[in-house]
Every structure is written in structure tokens, then in C-alpha cells.
Amino acid sequence: MAMPRRTYTAVEVDAAVARLEDPQRMLHATEIVTHAAPSLARVLDGALADGGWYGSAHEELLLRASAEPDPAERLAAIRALVDEQTRVGMLVGVAVGFELAGELAGTEQTMTKES
Secondary structure, eight states: OOOOOOOOOHHHHHHHHHHHTSHHHHHHHHHHHHHHHHHHHHHHHHHHHHTTTTSHHHHHHHHHHHHOSSHHHHHHHHHHHHHHHHHHHHHHHHHHHHHHHHHHHHHHHHHHHHO
16 A cells, blocks of 8 residues: 655755754664665665766766866866765665655554554
């Protein structure tokens, strides 16, 4: 049985993110994510590949950055590429986490109904 999707307001998301700033809140999540890291990495890699983030355009940017003759320009190009990859990875990672939360909520409801 599919869980009905809930939408969130910007205020709700901001409040939730503020609560996550408490280091104690993140202890359990860190343990679980560490456990699931290999599987989550496969999901993230698949999502990035499916989204075209690691396609020919990405390879072209890598080649262009690494071939830059001026060391300062090469460093700037590599920094920009790493920054962009980090942002994209974070955004896709959050999307994966959001879906994982939905899957876990569905599992929790199923287990509660079976009890």
C-alpha cells in the first residue's frame, strides 16, 4: 500500500533543518548512514548517471579543466568543477534521502498495522 505523499512548506523545512543542527540528533542518523553507505553510494551513483551528470559534458569539463595551461586558471577551473559536483551530489543525495525517509515511513506503517 503506497503512502500518501505529504508536501512541506518552506517554514516547516526551515524548522526541521534548524532542529538537525543539534549534534545529538545526528548521532543515530550517522550510525545508520555509515551502515548503509555502500548501498546508498550505489543509489547515488545510479541517480547521477541516470540524470546525465557523469556523461560526455562532464568528461568535457574534466578535460578542459585539466588541460588549462595557466596554473591559476587550471586551479580555478578545477575548483569550480569540484564545487559544482559537490552541489549536484548534495542535491541528488537529499532527494535520495527524502525518498528513503518515505520508504522507511511506509515500512513503519506496515509493521504497525501487522502488530
